[in-house]
Amino acid sequence: MHATITDHRAEVAVLHLRGELDADTAGQLHTVLADLLERPVPRIVVDLTGLKFCDSVGLSAFVTSKQVIASRGGWLSFAGANPFLAQLLETVGLGRYFAIFPEVDDAIAAAQI
Numbered sequence: 001m002h003a004t005i006t007d008h009r010a011e012v013a014v015l016h017l018r019g020e021l022d023a024d025t026a027g028q029l030h031t032v033l034a035d036l037l038e039r040p041v042p043r044i045v046v047d048l049t050g051l052k053f054c055d056s057v058g059l060s061a062f063v064t065s066k067q068v069i070a071s072r073g074g075w076l077s078f079a080g081a082n083p084f085l086a087q088l089l090e091t092v093g094l095g096r097y098f099a100i101f102p103e104v105d106d107a108i109a110a111a112q113i
Contacts, residue, residue, distance in 0.1 A: 001025035001051075001058075003032045008108050012043045018050030021058030029061045037065060042074035045107040049080035059092060066097060075099070079107040 001019040008014055013036055021029060036044055046062070048054075062076060069076050077099040078089060089100055101107040 001028055003028060005032070005036070011041065012045060012108055012111050013039070014045045014047050014104055014108070016047040016050065020053040021051060022053065022055045023057040026057045026061055029058065033061060033065050037068045041072055042069050042076070043111060044069070044074070044076045045104055046076065046078045047080050047104045048078055048082070048085050049104070051085060054085060054088060056092070059094065062094070062098070077101060077107045079104040
């Protein structure tokens, strides 16, 4: 897995993920998320466009970050998931806890509301 961050407006970070997110690469995601959670109000859009695979270990990194994000008044949303990942997010119930958008621009636009 490869992760990069771009900032859109000062308060929204887009975390771009590429490759495979699994037990072997989840540590990288934890490190990147830990840095993002240091922001006073973490507002994170996770761009899944380049992510080809994700297992439960990878998804757990987002779930464990939710408490910190919520306690600081922030949010995390997902965008650009391929059909496999979109189904996975819904199947495991993450759609109830995180907003899921078809495109990154949609998620950023929703943040402006």
